[in-house]
Amino acid sequence: MLRYAIKRVGSLAISLIVASLVIFACIEVIPGDPASFMLGINAQPDTVAALREELGLNASLGARYLSWVTGMLSGDFGTSYTYRSPVAEIIGDRLWISLPLALIALGLTVLIAFPVGILAATKRGSWADMSVMGATQLGIAIPNFWFAMLMVLLFAINLRWFSAGGFPGWENPLAALKALTLPAIALALPQASILARVMRSALLDTLSEDYIRTCRAKGLTQRQALWRHALRNAMIPVLTIIGLQFSFLLAGAIIIENVFYLPGLGRLVFQAISQRDLIMVESVVFLLVFAVIMVNFAVDLAYAWVDPRLRGRA
Amino acid sequence: MTLLSIENLSLSIHGLPILRDVSLSVGRGEILGVIGESGSGKSLTAFSVLQLLPSGTTCQGRINLLGEDVLTKPEPALCAMRGRDVGMVFQEPMTALNPVQTIGAQVAETILIHEPNTPKPEAMKRAAHALTRCELPQDKFPLSRYPHEMSGGQRQRVVIAMAIALQPKLLIADEPTTALDVTTQAEILDLLARLVREDDMGLMLISHDLAVVTDMADRIAIMKDGAVVEEGGADLHRTMTHPYTKALFAASSHQPDRTATPEDTPLLEVNDAIRDYTLPRTSLFGSADTFRAVDNVSFHIKRGESLGLVGESGCGKSTLTRAILGLEPLQGGTIVLDGQPVGPDARRKMQVVFQDPYGSFNPRHKVARLVSEPFHLLGRKATDAEIDEALISVGLTPADKTKYIHEFSGGQRQRIAIARALIIKPELIVLDEAVSALDVSIRAQILDLLADLSDRFGLTYLFISHDLSVVRAITDRCLVMQSGKIVEEGPTERLFTAPAHPYTQTLIAAAPTLPDL
Numbered sequence: 001m002l003r004y005a006i007k008r009v010g011s012l013a014i015s016l017i018v019a020s021l022v023i024f025a026c027i028e029v030i031p032g033d034p035a036s037f038m039l040g041i042n043a044q045p046d047t048v049a050a051l052r053e054e055l056g057l058n059a060s061l062g063a064r065y066l067s068w069v070t071g072m073l074s075g076d077f078g079t080s081y082t083y084r085s086p087v088a089e090i091i092g093d094r095l096w097i098s099l100p101l102a103l104i105a106l107g108l109t110v111l112i113a114f115p116v117g118i119l120a121a122t123k124r125g126s127w128a129d130m131s132v133m134g135a136t137q138l139g140i141a142i143p144n145f146w147f148a149m150l151m152v153l154l155f156a157i158n159l160r161w162f163s164a165g166g167f168p169g170w171e172n173p174l175a176a177l178k179a180l181t182l183p184a185i186a187l188a189l190p191q192a193s194i195l196a197r198v199m200r201s202a203l204l205d206t207l208s209e210d211y212i213r214t215c216r217a218k219g220l221t222q223r224q225a226l227w228r229h230a231l232r233n234a235m236i237p238v239l240t241i242i243g244l245q246f247s248f249l250l251a252g253a254i255i256i257e258n259v260f261y262l263p264g265l266g267r268l269v270f271q272a273i274s275q276r277d278l279i280m281v282e283s284v285v286f287l288l289v290f291a292v293i294m295v296n297f298a299v300d301l302a303y304a305w306v307d308p309r310l311r312g313r314a
Numbered sequence: 315m316t317l318l319s320i321e322n323l324s325l326s327i328h329g330l331p332i333l334r335d336v337s338l339s340v341g342r343g344e345i346l347g348v349i350g351e352s353g354s355g356k357s358l359t360a361f362s363v364l365q366l367l368p369s370g371t372t373c374q375g376r377i378n379l380l381g382e383d384v385l386t387k388p389e390p391a392l393c394a395m396r397g398r399d400v401g402m403v404f405q406e407p408m409t410a411l412n413p414v415q416t417i418g419a420q421v422a423e424t425i426l427i428h429e430p431n432t433p434k435p436e437a438m439k440r441a442a443h444a445l446t447r448c449e450l451p452q453d454k455f456p457l458s459r460y461p462h463e464m465s466g467g468q469r470q471r472v473v474i475a476m477a478i479a480l481q482p483k484l485l486i487a488d489e490p491t492t493a494l495d496v497t498t499q500a501e502i503l504d505l506l507a508r509l510v511r512e513d514d515m516g517l518m519l520i521s522h523d524l525a526v527v528t529d530m531a532d533r534i535a536i537m538k539d540g541a542v543v544e545e546g547g548a549d550l551h552r553t554m555t556h557p558y559t560k561a562l563f564a565a566s567s568h569q570p571d572r573t574a575t576p577e578d579t580p581l582l583e584v585n586d587a588i589r590d591y592t593l594p595r596t597s598l599f600g601s602a603d604t605f606r607a608v609d610n611v612s613f614h615i616k617r618g619e620s621l622g623l624v625g626e627s628g629c630g631k632s633t634l635t636r637a638i639l640g641l642e643p644l645q646g647g648t649i650v651l652d653g654q655p656v657g658p659d660a661r662r663k664m665q666v667v668f669q670d671p672y673g674s675f676n677p678r679h680k681v682a683r684l685v686s687e688p689f690h691l692l693g694r695k696a697t698d699a700e701i702d703e704a705l706i707s708v709g710l711t712p713a714d715k716t717k718y719i720h721e722f723s724g725g726q727r728q729r730i731a732i733a734r735a736l737i738i739k740p741e742l743i744v745l746d747e748a749v750s751a752l753d754v755s756i757r758a759q760i761l762d763l764l765a766d767l768s769d770r771f772g773l774t775y776l777f778i779s780h781d782l783s784v785v786r787a788i789t790d791r792c793l794v795m796q797s798g799k800i801v802e803e804g805p806t807e808r809l810f811t812a813p814a815h816p817y818t819q820t821l822i823a824a825a826p827t828l829p830d831l
Contacts, residue, residue, distance in 0.1 A: 210409040216366050217404075218424045218476060219397030221389070228423075229412045307414055308460045 004304050004311045012297045019289045024065050027282050038081055038276045051081070055279070068282075077283040082275045087283045090268065095287075097167055098257075098264040101180050101187070102249040108188035109195055109245060116192070117199025122226060124204060132196065139193030148186035148259045155182060165261035183260045187253055191245045198241045202234035209233070235306045243299035247292040315342050316378075317484050317516040318363065323375035325355075325362055325540075332358055333540045335375075340484060340516040345507070347531030348520045349562070351753035352724075355540040356520045360486045363518075364400060365392050380483060398428045401477030403506075405489035407470035411461040417472045418457025421445060424479040444479040445472065447512075448505060466627075467498035471505065478509055484516045485509070491526065495626035495780060500824035503530055522753065524566045525783070525826035536562065551829050561755060567828050568758035569787045570765035574772065576619035576790060581652055581741055581774050582638065582664075583614045588646035589633050607633040609798035610647070615742070620768065620775040622789035622806060624782060624821070630798040631778050635746050638776070639666055652741060662691040665735035669747035671727035675719040681705075681730060682715035688738045696737060704737040705730075707770075708763060725756035729763065736767065742774045749784055761788055782825045786810050794818045 035051040036043060052058060056067065071078065077087035120132040156164035162182050168175045206212065207230050215225040254266030265284060272280035304310045318340045325333035333355045340346045350356040361367055363377055365384060377384040380399060387395070396402075404410045412420060421441035425432055432440075442452050448471040461469055470490065477485060487506060491499035507530055510517045521527050527534055528551065535545045536559045544556040554560055589608035595601075607630045615621045625631045636642040638649055640656040651660040665688060668674045675684050685704055686696030702712040708729040719727060728748065735743050745764070749757045765788065767773055779785050785792060785806065792809045794802040794817065802815040813819045 210404065210406055211412045213366065214402075214404060214410045214473065214476070215412070215423075217364055217396055217402040219393050219395075219427050220423075221393050224427070229415070232414050233412070309413060309462045 001304060001311050005301060008297060008300050012293060015293050016290065019293065020069055020286060021065075023282060023286050023289065024068060027278055028061070038278055040276070072283070072286070078279045080272075080277055080280045082272070082277045082280070087280055090280070091265070091284060091287060094263060094265045094268045096170060097180075097262055098250060098253065098266065100176075101184055101253060101262070101264060102246060104177075104180055104184040105187035105191065105249050105253075106242070106246050108184055109191040110242065112188065112192035113195035113199055117196040118203060118226075118231070120196070120200040121203035121207065122223075129200075132200070136193035136196050139189050142190070144186050144190050145255045145259050147189060148182065148256055151182050151186060152259070165259070167262050179260075179262075183253070183256050183262060186256050186259075187249055191249070195238065195241055195245065199234065199238050202237045203230055206230040206233040232306055236303060239299050239302050239306065243295050246295050247288075250291050251288045316340070317342055317380060318518070319376075319378045320359070320363070321376040321378065323359070323362060323373060323377060325358060325367075325371060325373050327368060328370040331540065333362070336537075336540070336542055338518075338535055338542065338545075340518050342483070342516055343510065343514045344533065345510060345517045345519055345531045347527030347534040348518060348537060349522065349524055349527050349534060350537035351522060351562075351755065353539070354537040356537050357488050359537070360402070360488050360518060360520055363484075363486060364396050364402060366396075394428070397424050397477075397482070398480050399482050400484045400486060401480075401482040403470070403473050403477050403485065403487040403490045405492050407466050407473055407493060410473050411469055413461055415460075416457060417445070417450075417455070417459050417461060417464070417475075418442070421457075421472065421476050421479055424476050428480060441475070441479065444475040447478070447509070448472070448475040449501075450475065465498075467494055467502060470494065470498075470502055474502075474505065474509070478513065478515075481513050482515065484518070486518045486520070488520045489522065490519070492522070496782065497626065497820055497824040499526070500826070503826075506530075523826070524563060524754070525828045528829060529826045563828070565755040565758040567783075568754075568761060570758075570762045572620070572765045572769070572788075574618050574620075574769045576616040576774075579617050580614040581617045581619075582776070583650045584634075584638065584647070585612050585650070586647035587611045587634065587637060587644055587649060589630075589637055589642055590645045606798055608637065608644075611795075611798070611800055612647075613793055613800060613803065615774055615776060617741070618768070618772050618774055619791060620777060620789045622785035622792035623776065623778045623795060624780065624785050624792060625795035626780060626821075629795045631795050632746070634795070635666075635744060635776075635778055639664065639744060658691075662688070662738055663740050664742040664744065665738070665740040666744040666746060667728070667731045667735050667748040669750050671724045671731060671751060674731060675727065677719055679719075680715065681717055681719065684719065685715065685730060685734045685737055687734060688740075692738060700737060704733040707736060707767065708733045723756075725752055725759065728752060728756075728760055732760075732763065732767070736771070739771070740773075742776065744776045744778070746778045747780070748777075750779060750781060757784070764788060782810070782822065794821065 035055060035057055036048045039048055039051060056064060059067070075088055077091065079085065080087050080090060083090055116132050120129045123129050152164050155161045162178060167179050170176050207226065212225050212230055215229050216222070220228070251266060253264060254270055257264040257266045265288070269281065269284050272284065316339050320336055320338045323333055323336040324331065336355070336359055338346065338348070338359070348356045348359065358367070362373055363379065363384065373385050375385070379395070384392070411417070418438055418441050421444055422434070422437040425437045425440050426434070438457055442457055445455065446452060450468065450471050455464070455468070461472070464472070490506065491502050494502060503526065506517060506519070509515065519527060519531060528548065531548060533545065533547055534550045535542050536556070537543065538558050544554060544559045546553050550559070551563055554563065587608050588606065588610060590604040590606050593603045593605055611634060623631050623634070633642060637644055638656065640661060649656045652663055654660045682701050685701055689696045701715050705712055705714055710726065710729055710733065719730070722730065749760050752760060761784070764775065768775060775788070777785060777789050789806045792804065792806045793800050794809070794815065796817045802809065802813065802818045809818065810822060813822050
């Protein structure tokens with residue numbers, strides 16, 4: 001298991017280096033000069049020259065890449081051109097909303113999907129299974145921003161249990177959690193619908209495996225066979241989906257962030273792109289790629305924990 | 315004393331009758347062999363004893379186990395009985411174990427589920443004992459092993475250890491050796507016989523293989539279409555009266571009449587063939603190791619000859635077959651068919667029939683299209699007359715060409731596979747375990763068909779099989795392969811009656827044989 005983990009760390013490092021090169025190259029290959037791109041077509045030549053100097057664009061390609069990477073390693077992501085403050089600080093603030101939101105949404109997803117998926121699989125063909133399949137179909141079909149607006153209408157405007165949007169900051173953790181509740185539910189429901197279906201079909205597959213029959217012949221009840229043997233084997237596809245969902249929830253919450261006026265990462269990227277703040281885009285994109293790679297790394301470790309057959313490989 | 319008596323058991327699934335009036339009994343220390351072809355209901359009979367049946371199944375009659383009727387027991391009582399009073403061993407050892415649990419945990423589970431008050435270390439100790447009894451000693455196979463770290467035969471021993479951990483009175487083994495190599499099969503059968511003797515258990519041994527059962531059973535029951543057609547002692551081959559029993563014994567030892575004589579010119583020549591596989595790298599920067607699957611193999615097949623290639627799983631025979639078909643690159647040596655190196659041009663002179671009559675056809679194409687597939691090698695389409703001729707030559711009718719593959723039985727599908735191989739009139743047909751998945755009576759028909767076709771068309775066969783009796787029946791000459799090498803070669807009869815190489819001797823000694831009728 002340890003050898004497997006070490007090998008995964010090796011491939012993790014390689015992925016990160018490749019990702020940083022690709023992102024750097026993408027920003028570099030934008031036609032024209034980044035400084036004049038950021039300033040727009042009406043910029044004065046001396047303003048452009050000043051920005052070029054500020055961004056260090058006069059240095060060689062290799063030196064720029066190195067200074068970008070070493071800067072990031074020491075926590076210096078550069079200075080945002082539009083915000084005029086360090087990128088690291090801005091991202092840090094936004095991350096404190098997006099990360100908890102993604103984690104709460106993922107937690108809700110798992111809490112809903114596991115019991116529902118297991119119930120549907122054990123009672124295959126029953127009314128419970130059919131209603132789960134129907135409800136999850138609906139959960140996938142309904143756009144989450146519309147669902148978010150319905151929740152705002154009911155819980156914020158009519159019942160006044162939650163505020164309709166905005167984020168009060170973490171000084172009052174309870175209020176902060178409350179502000180994230182509706183967005184997290186809106187994010188979680190479609191994901192839970194997907195995950196419940198994956199859980200159901202993965203469990204149905206494992207329940208029809210030969211070793212479940214062996215367990216029954218040993219004297220286990222259907223229930224014991226499910227909990228002790230089928231569930232762990234069904235986890236591989238489920239873990240894959242959870243990994244994908246976490247990456248999506250971290251960066252893909254942009255619409256929900258807009259509905260609830262949450263200053264998260266999604267909105268930050270959106271604004272940075274529309275304001276041509278390349279330094280910000282570069283940093284946030286790298287951060288998101290970093291998060292996705294880390295999540296995949298965690299999923300790989302989880303695979304090996306679940307399935308001993310994977311431990312020998314890398 | 316009777317452990318199990320099944321009386322007039324009838325079983326239907328969703329109203330469709332499967333078993334009719336089955337009556338069988340197993341006594342203490344007795345081995346009952348149950349023989350039947352696929353669909354005879356032998357496995358369902360076994361599963362009905364444990365009441366592990368598909369949903370929608372209804373049973374009538376009585377299944378008396380240790381004085382109690384299984385059919386009237388509620389589910390909790392059945393769970394208490396399974397594993398404690400009756401152990402079960404299954405056909406497919408590769409999938410019968412949970413891949414994510416250690417073998418120790420899985421064997422100990424049998425004990426813990428029935429005796430929940432047992433402390434875990436104690437259960438593990440008893441699991442170790444059960445595994446040791448099944449010849450998996452702790453120094454070589456510790457409890458912490460996972461199933462994927464073991465071979466098929468070793469996994470079957472784990473399944474048996476699980477079944478006998480609580481020393482049940484009755485053991486049911488459903489085709490326990492069908493998926494195993496012949497030497498492993500002999501070891502597993504010996505193990506089962508020893509356990510029956512030591513624990514004075516009853517054993518219900520279910521098999522399609524007459525030779526396996528007659529070697530070891532005290533009594534034999536023959537099943538057909540959901541009913542027991544005949545029951546007798548170990549000497550059933552002498553006392554049998556039912557025509558189906560007689561037909562089954564005849565088909566099992568069937569020798570097709572072959573009159574074709576090989577010419578002296580070689581058709582296929584394999585010279586010093588080497589096939590290496592690159593293994594996964596063990597470290598990031600080290601060079602990858604290679605595994606030599608085919609190691610300097612040389613042989614030839616004469617025109618009109620039928621050559622057998624036998625060996626156990628992993629010996630390299632499938633790799634060699636694929637290399638002959640041009641599907642694997644060689645790292646050394648040459649393969650020449652009729653003077654040409656194997657490649658696109660040579661492929662039209664050679665066709666193949668695979669083992670699985672279910673998986674080797676595209677289910678969405680009609681028979682006419684399936685059978686005419688090899689014509690792409692000739693660059694033209696098959697004519698109706700050619701398709702008809704191919705179908706007729708394998709005993710089907712031209713009307714069959716408009717049907718889909720699911721409308722045919724396993725034996726008919728294998729005929730279609732042979733028609734597909736024949737249609738472009740190849741010189742060599744490679745038969746890769748072509749009759750291994752078939753029931754004995756169907757197998758006898760296909761062997762007759764192959765013999766007849768070789769007489770009529772002067773075909774040359776390369777017959778690859780793990781089943782020695784089939785190879786003996788159909789080939790003139792035989793190669794024995796072990797660890798990538800040909801260890802012995804000679805005329806089939808000589809090889810079987812006087813094997814020279816120790817490995818050949820082991821193989822032939824391990825193969826179960828039918829008594830002379």
